Structures are given as C-alpha cells and as structure tokens.
Amino acid sequence: xxxxxxxxxxVFLHLFRKRVTIRYPEERPSLAPRxxxxxxLSRDPDGGERCVACYLCAVACPVDCISLQAAxxxxxxxxxxxxxxxxxxxxxxxxxxxxxxxxxxxxxxxFEMCEYMHRNLVHEKEDLLISGPGKYPEYSFYRxxxxxxxxxxxxxxxxxxxxxxxxxxxx
Amino acid sequence: MNETIMRLLMIAVVLGxxxxxxxxxxxxxxxxxxxxxxxYGPNRVGPxxxxxxxADMIKVFTKEDWVPPFADxxxxxxxxxxxxxxxxxxxxxxxxxxxxxxxxxNVGLLFFLAMSALGVYSVTxxxxxxxxxxxxxxxxxxxxxxxxxxxxxxLSLVGVVLLSGSFSLGRIVEAQQGLWFCIPQFFGLVVFxxxxxxxxxxxPFDLPEAESELVAGFHSEYSGMKFGMFFVGEYLGVxxxxxxxxxxxxxxxxxxxLPPVVWFLLKTFFFICFFILLRASLPRPRYDQLMxxxxxxxxxxxLMNIVITGGILLARG
Ligand code: SF4
Ligand code: SF4
Numbered sequence: 001x002x003x004x005x006x007x008x009x010x011v012f013l014h015l016f017r018k019r020v021t022i023r024y025p026e027e028r029p030s031l032a033p034r035x036x037x038x039x040x041l042s043r044d045p046d047g048g049e050r051c052v053a054c055y056l057c058a059v060a061c062p063v064d065c066i067s068l069q070a071a072x073x074x075x076x077x078x079x080x081x082x083x084x085x086x087x088x089x090x091x092x093x094x095x096x097x098x099x100x101x102x103x104x105x106x107x108x109x110x111f112e113m114c115e116y117m118h119r120n121l122v123h124e125k126e127d128l129l130i131s132g133p134g135k136y137p138e139y140s141f142y143r144x145x146x147x148x149x150x151x152x153x154x155x156x157x158x159x160x161x162x163x164x165x166x167x168x169x170x171x
Numbered sequence: 172m173n174e175t176i177m178r179l180l181m182i183a184v185v186l187g188x189x190x191x192x193x194x195x196x197x198x199x200x201x202x203x204x205x206x207x208x209x210x211y212g213p214n215r216v217g218p219x220x221x222x223x224x225x226a227d228m229i230k231v232f233t234k235e236d237w238v239p240p241f242a243d244x245x246x247x248x249x250x251x252x253x254x255x256x257x258x259x260x261x262x263x264x265x266x267x268x269x270x271x272x273x274x275x276x277n278v279g280l281l282f283f284l285a286m287s288a289l290g291v292y293s294v295t296x297x298x299x300x301x302x303x304x305x306x307x308x309x310x311x312x313x314x315x316x317x318x319x320x321x322x323x324x325x326l327s328l329v330g331v332v333l334l335s336g337s338f339s340l341g342r343i344v345e346a347q348q349g350l351w352f353c354i355p356q357f358f359g360l361v362v363f364x365x366x367x368x369x370x371x372x373x374x375p376f377d378l379p380e381a382e383s384e385l386v387a388g389f390h391s392e393y394s395g396m397k398f399g400m401f402f403v404g405e406y407l408g409v410x411x412x413x414x415x416x417x418x419x420x421x422x423x424x425x426x427x428x429l430p431p432v433v434w435f436l437l438k439t440f441f442f443i444c445f446f447i448l449l450r451a452s453l454p455r456p457r458y459d460q461l462m463x464x465x466x467x468x469x470x471x472x473x474l475m476n477i478v479i480t481g482g483i484l485l486a487r488g
Contacts, residue, residue, distance in 0.1 A: 004453065011207050011452035020209045 033135075035109035036092045039085055041125065042106055042134035049129070050104035050141060053080040057096035057105050065089035066096060075150040077142065083125040088118055102141040106134045181273050182263070189262050193406040198223045200406075200447050207451040228399075236395035239301065246300035251393065251400035254293035258407040260286045265414050266341045268424045268431035279340040280332065283415060284325050287370055291317045293404070294372070294379055298389035309388025312458065313372060313379035319465045320369035326473035327362035330355075330480040331419050344423035353420040358476040360420045362469050367416065369461075371408035373446060375453035378461060413442035 022029050031037070044050050053070035071081040096105050115121050133139065148154045155162040198213065198221055205212025213220035238244055264279035266272040276282055291314055298310015332338060334355060335346030343352075353360050369376040380388030390401045417423060417438040424431030426438075456464070 008448060008452045012448055014207045014209055017209050019211055021211050023211070 031109035031111075033109060034107075036094045036097075036107040038087075038108050038110040038113050039090070039096070039123075039128065040106055040108055040130045040134060041083060041104055041128045042130055042136075043132065044140035044142070045133055045138065046140060047131075048077070048140075048142075049079050050102045050133075051080050051083065051100075052078045052102055052104070052141065054078075054101060056099040056101060060095045060099035061090075062093060062095060063089050063091055076147075077149050080125065083128060084122060085128060086122045087113060088121040103134070103136045103139050104141075108134075178273065181271070185262050185267075185273055186259065189259060189407060189410060190403070192410050193403050194224050194228070196406040196409065196443065197227055197402075199443070200450075203444060203447045204451050207448065231396055231399040231402075234395040234398075236397065239303075239392050241302045242392060243300040243302065246296050247392075248397070250293050250297035250300060251397045251404070253296070254290055254404035255400050255407065257286045257289040257293065258404055258411055261411055262414075264340055265418055266344055266423060267435050269341075271424075271432065272341065275339060275341050278338045280328060280338045280343070280419075283340075284321075284328075287324070287411075288317075288321050290370075290404075290408075291321075294389045297393070297401070298379075301389070301392040303392055305386045305391045306389050309379045309381070309385050309391070312381075313389055316369055316372065316376065316378060316461060316465075319462065320366040320469075323362050323465065323469040323473045324366035324370060326470070326477065327359045327366060328419065329473075329477045330359040333477075333480050333484055340418055340423075344418055344425065347422045347425065351420065351422040351425075356420060356476070356480070358472055359480075360416070362473045362476070363419070364416060365464075365469065367412035368446070368449060369465075371405060371412055373405065373409060374450040375455050376461060377455060378458055381455060409443055409446050410439070413439045413446065416442050 042050055051068075053068055055068065055070070058064075058066040058068060065086040066084070067086075068080040068083040070078055072078050092107065094107050097107050113121070142149055142152060142157075144158050144160075146154060146157060146160060201223070202212035202214075202220065213223040216222040216226050238247055261283040263273040264276050264282050266275070294313035294317070295310045298306045298308075298313065301307070301310075331343060331352055334352060335343045337343060337346070346352075372379050378388075379385075380390065382388070385391070390398055393401060414435075417435060421438050423438075424435040426434035429437075
C-alpha cells in the first residue's frame with residue numbers, strides 16, 4: 001500500500017526532470033565516429049581506389065546486398081569494374097568493413113539516406129566512392145603488400161626485405 | 172417555451188463539452204504520459220501538438236471499417252454505440268454549477284449507478300459478438316470485473332447519501348457547504364476511486380483489454396470509427412468518474428473567488444490528471460488479485476464505512 005503511493009509520487013516527480021528526447025531535425029544527435037551508417041568506398045592517400053575487388057565483403061554480407069565485378073588495369077592493380085550496394089537490404093551490420101583486407105569499404109556516421117523510390121537506394125560505385133582515405137588516413141594497401149604492380153616491384157614495400165633467390169645456394 | 176430552449180441549449184453545451192474534453196484527453200493523456208516518462212509526447216502537430224487530436228480523427232475516419240465475416244453483425248455494430256450512450260447519459264444529472272444542470276433528478280445518484288451498470292453490456296457484447304477467443308476472454312473479464320466493482324461503487328456512496336440525506340446530486344453538493352465529504356467519507360472516497368478506475372477499465376485495472384495477454388481484449392476485432400467509439404467511451408468514462416468524484420467528495424462547484432463552473436472544471440481536471448498518473452505509475456495486477464482485492468478488501472471496507480457513518484449519525488441523533 002505504502003509502496004504503491006510511493007510509486008505514484010516518484011512517477012509524479014518525473015514531471016520536473018530533464019527530458020531525454022532529442023528533437024531530431026532541430027537538434028542533432030551526436031554520433032560516435034564508429035557509428036555504422038551509410039557505406040562508402042575510400043581511396044588510399046595517393047588517390048587510387050583502395051578496393052582490390054577480392055569479393056570478401058560480398059561473401060561476408062549476411063543479406064547478400066553487395067555485388068561487384070573484378071577487373072585489372074594495365075598497371076596490374078585490381079579494381080571493381082562495378083560496385084553496387086543495395087541499401088534497401090543492407091542491415092548495417094558492419095561485417096563488410098571487418099572482412100575488407102584493404103580498409104576500402106567503410107561505414108560512416110550518416111543515416112539520412114531516405115528516398116521516395118526503392119531503386120534509388122541502390123548505390124553504384126560513383127555514389128559510394130569518396131575522394132579521401134576515410135578512417136585510416138595513412139594506409140595504402142599496395143605500399144605494404146608484397147604484390148608487384150607497375151612502379152613498385154617485389155620487395156619494395158614498406159617493412160619488406162628484398163626477395164630471396166631460392167635457386168641461389170650461396171649464404 | 173423559454174424553459175425548453177434553455178434546456179436544449181444546456182444539453183448541447185454539456186454534450187459538446189463532454190465530447191470536446193474526451194477528445195482533448197487523447198492529446199492530454201499522451202502528453203502527460205510522455206512527461207512522466209521523461210519524454211515530450213506528441214508536440215509536432217500544431218501548437219504544443221494539440222492538433223494531434225485532429226490528425227488522429229482523420230486517421231480513424233479514413234481507416235477501413237471492417238466487420239469480420241464470422242462476427243454477429245448486428246450486435247457487433249451496436250456494442251460501441253452502447254458504451255458511448257451509457258456514459259454520456261449520466262452527464263445529464265451532474266450539477267456543473269448552481270442551476271447549471273440538464274435535469275435535476277431526485278435520484279441522480281441512482282441514475283449514474285444504473286447507467287454505469289449498463290455499460291457492462293457494451294464490452295461484454297463486443298467480446299461475445301466478435302467470436303474470437305481473445306475478445307471473448309476480454310469480455311468475460313470485463314463482465315466479472317465491472318459487476319463486482321459495481322457493488323462496492325454503490326456501497327461506497329451510501330455514506331455520502333447518509334450524510335447529505337438525498338440522492339440528488341445538487342443536494343449532495345449543497346450538503347458539503349463547510350466540510351467536503353472527502354474528510355468524513357475518506358474510506359468511501361478511496362473505494363469509489365478504485366472502483367471508478369475498475370469501472371472505466373483503465374490501467375492499472377485494464378484486464379479486459381490487457382494487450383500483453385489478450386491482443387486488445389474485447390475490442391481486438393474492431394477497427395476504424397467503431398474502435399474510435401470504444402476509445403472515446405473510455406475517455407468519456409474517465410471524465411465522468413472524475414466529475415463524479417468532484418461532485419460527491421470534493422464539494423462540486425464550491426470554492427472561493429472563481430466562478431462555480433471554473434471550480435468544477437478545475438477539480439475535474441485535477442482528477443483526470445490523477446487517473447493518467449495512475450496509468451503512468453502502476454502495473455496491472457493479476458486477474459485473481461483483482462478479484463481478491465475487490466471482495467476481500469473493498470467490500471469489507473465499504474461495509475465498515477457504512478456501519479461507522481451510520482453509527483455516528485445515530486449517536487449524534
Ligand atoms: S553492413 Fe552488413 S549488410 Fe550492409 S553491406 Fe556491409 S555486410 Fe552487408
Ligand atoms: S571493398 Fe574490400 S572486401 Fe570488398 S571487394 Fe573491395 S577490397 Fe575486397
């Protein structure tokens with residue numbers, strides 16, 4: 001009985017508390033940098049596309065909303081000839097970002113991507129590609145990978161020693 | 172002739188006022204619940220979100236008004252009308268101010284009790300005619316709950332009648348000159364408020380509709396304006412019970428300075444807010460707890476109240 005009255009009184013006092021609601025369009029919510037929102041494809045510091053079209057993101061995606069096609073340019077760099085994310089299916093789980101070996105695909109703190117037409121939620125590569133490196137400003141896949149492309153031979157990457165000639169018997 | 176016109180005008184004013192307040196409660200309740208839960212509640216449509224009422228009305232009117240093929244059509248359509256009618260009727264006998272009353276029945280209190288007893292038909296028939304198990308369970312609960320709380324509601328008012336010596340609501344208010352009945356009839360007040368909550372099947376006693384177990388209880392199958400009628404009926408019930416508490420225990424229109432009607436409305440508004448506060452703060456009891464509270468606590472309490480009040484009156488001569 002007393003506890004019931006006490007409950008009523010305590011709830012009544014909530015009238016004078018501060019509201020927790022954020023009145024969205026006027027007040028902006030503060031989103032953490034690692035918030036999982038709209039997906040972008042980033043570039044490495046030199047301005048080249050980071051994505052190497054390895055399909056790992058497409059495989060990791062639990063709802064199969066990424067589709068792409070691998071291609072190779074004359075320099076020997078792999079890139080996606082098209083890259084498509086269907087945001088009407090994406091659940092923003094971030095698995096693609098975790099799967100990506102090159103930090104190319106990244107989720108950003110932006111959720112304002114409503115559309116009137118369903119098909120407008122399918123973002124193509126030119127919609128996804130941004131001009132900067134996103135969350136990992138220094139990282140460039142080809143500079144640390146042992147892969148030879150034009151302008152960078154084997155053994156020239158950072159922290160990489162020159163390749164060993166396995167047919168040479170000299171110490 | 173003049174008399175008739177005045178009376179018709181009065182009916183229009185009371186009817187319009189009651190419906191206006193009931194629809195305003197749609198907004199008020201959601202706003203207050205929001206405040207008590209540290210939110211804002213509806214605050215977008217119009218100033219402070221007051222046009223939410225209009226938006227809701229448009230929504231309810233444009234919804235498909237569907238009668239399930241398995242339902243008993245005539246009864247299904249009739250049930251929502253019954254609740255609104257039976258709850259609007261007692262507003263006729265409530266004195267809002269001296270001589271501001273549709274009709275001064277000398278058995279006004281009995282009329283109120285009779286009408287609220289008739290309200291049981293609405294929910295029970297709604298549950299029955301829907302021919303769905305959840306509705307039926309809701310209807311059964313409503314019948315048991317409202318009938319048992321009806322008993323104490325009547326008994327709790329006997330003390331008021333003893334003190335004022337009349338069944339006429341106007342006379343009851345006048346008898347409270349000097350001392351409001353909420354003090355000598357404190358237990359009567361407690362029982363009446365609890366029975367009133369149960370009678371309007373509002374939270375925490377909303378077992379007939381208990382959405383966590385019965386979908387929406389007796390009105391699960393209703394849609395569109397028929398559902399809206401139950402909704403309005405519920406808010407009208409809250410307004411009615413608040414007005415009755417004011418009239419019977421808190422001196423009706425009496426109060427200093429302000430005009431009588433304003434006092435009446437202020438007091439009623441206070442109790443409406445209290446009803447909403449109850450909803451915001453208390454959990455729903457189990458069904459057997461509800462019945463046990465009724466028969467094991469409320470009934471003895473109201474009987475004791477009658478005995479003690481009667482004894483004191485006799486001793487005073
Ligand atoms: S966030 Fe999840 S659902 Fe969306 S594209 Fe990446 S893996 Fe697929
Ligand atoms: S975005 Fe990353 S994981 Fe997906 S194909 Fe390109 S490099 Fe591979």
